[in-house]
Amino acid sequence: MSSKNTVQRAADQRALRTFALWMGWCISSLTVFAMLYSKANVIGFVQNDSTRITWIILGMFVLGVAVSFMQAMRMTAEWFRAYKIEAMVMKKGLAGVTLRGGRHIVDRFTDALRTIAERNGRVDVESLVDVEFSAQHRTSQFVGLLGNLMITLGLIGTVLGMTITMNGLHGALGALGIDQSLLVDGLRTAMNGMGVAFYTTLMGSVLGGVLLRVFSWITDASVNGLQDLMIRTYLVYAAADLEPSDDRDLRALDASVGQLSQRMELLHLAMQASRKEMIGLREEAGLMYHELKELAEDDPIRQLAVGHARYALSVRPGFLNRVFARFRN
Structure with a gap:
């Protein structure tokens, strides 16, 4: 050093x-x-x-x-x-x-x-x-x-x-x-x-x-x-x-493979970070679901949340149905 x-x-x-x-x-x-x-x-x-x-x-x-x-x-x-x-x-x-x-x-x-x-x-x-x-x-x-x-x-x-x-x-x-x-x-x-x-x-x-x-x-x-x-x-x-020469082509190929490996590692890290974010989102959604169940039927906050949930279901019904289905089960 x-x-x-x-x-x-x-x-x-x-x-x-x-x-x-x-x-x-x-x-x-x-x-x-x-x-x-x-x-x-x-x-x-x-x-x-x-x-x-x-x-x-x-x-x-x-x-x-x-x-x-x-x-x-x-x-x-x-x-x-x-x-x-x-x-x-x-x-x-x-x-x-x-x-x-x-x-x-x-x-x-x-x-x-x-x-x-x-x-x-x-x-x-x-x-x-x-x-x-x-x-x-x-x-x-x-x-x-x-x-x-x-x-x-x-x-x-x-x-x-x-x-x-x-x-x-x-x-x-x-x-x-x-x-x-x-x-x-x-x-x-x-x-x-x-x-x-x-x-x-x-x-x-x-x-x-x-x-x-x-x-x-x-x-x-x-x-x-x-x-x-x-x-x-x-x-x-x-x-x-x-x-x-063939040796030069092999060295260039090794360098390309090394760069590709580095990019794959970066992609793997990005996917892990995205997975953690999705887990956090699911936990937040579950917490919100349980809190809404505890609210009264005529509570204005619950009515507002229900309205937003219906709108979200109309936009992305498949994703939210899967998220809330897990908490119902």
């Missing part, structure tokens, strides 16, 4: 690796944000950015982190379920796995394997696992795509900032020696353009090219690891259940 609990705790700890790695990188991202805020005054520039490119970059980063977090939580739950399925397959094979519907990907994968085995088909485990987990790969790729788009927006911001800088310098040179205020405005515009160029490049490369790509790698690596676990589990512990 203690060894079983030790194995279960070890499996639970392994299932938390994706979440722990994601949280560790999230803390690193917050540290980078703090450094950018304290050293480069990024937040102040974002608030005053007239081009709004940094707003778009920051919004895409928040979206990517949110999607990555939800996927990390989903994969953590899948890892927990996968280790439980591994333990069941190690003990009883493919037929001994108790599924929980289609909420988990690993349950759907197991159900697909079982369906193919029941139809005596040949199983391509690697192709099937790629199909079942393809949606999770696409989610990780979407997060990586957001990172690439953020880098592209940073480059666009660089070009736009340099354009603003050139326009500002052109205005400043045109106002040189003519209008001091126009000269100052031109220089201010040029400096603003340089800020757009540098800040958009900085945010696009750091947030998209580094932080968001690592978030995408964490979840994608988790999906790949889960695929490897499921392939290894069924190829090692359920290989005999995946190849068409």
Whole structure:
């Protein structure tokens, strides 16, 4: 019993690796944000950015982190379920796995394997696992795509900032020696353009090219690891259940007989409970019959009970006649 609990705790700890790695990188991202805020005054520039490119970059980063977090939580739950399925397959094979519907990907994968085995088909485990987990790969790729788009927006911001800088310098040179205020405005515009160029490049490369790509790698690596676990589990512990053979048919038949026996036991328990209820009903009917016999003929309660009894006899005459006949005898 203690060894079983030790194995279960070890499996639970392994299932938390994706979440722990994601949280560790999230803390690193917050540290980078703090450094950018304290050293480069990024937040102040974002608030005053007239081009709004940094707003778009920051919004895409928040979206990517949110999607990555939800996927990390989903994969953590899948890892927990996968280790439980591994333990069941190690003990009883493919037929001994108790599924929980289609909420988990690993349950759907197991159900697909079982369906193919029941139809005596040949199983391509690697192709099937790629199909079942393809949606999770696409989610990780979407997060990586957001990172690439953020880098592209940073480059666009660089070009736009340099354009603003050139326009500002052109205005400043045109106002040189003519209008001091126009000269100052031109220089201010040029400096603003340089800020757009540098800040958009900085945010696009750091947030998209580094932080968001690592978030995408964490979840994608988790999906790949889960695929490897499921392939290894069924190829090692359920290989005999995946190849068409007479032995596999016998094991499937034994599993079906076992399930049928469990259902028969449940039906037997239900019938026993119904029998107890019927005995209680008969006792209540007998008690009511004796109490009615003791009442006077003109008692209103007896008259009401007689009316209900006549109505019941008209609806179900056979059953009530048998019940009351036993007490008369």
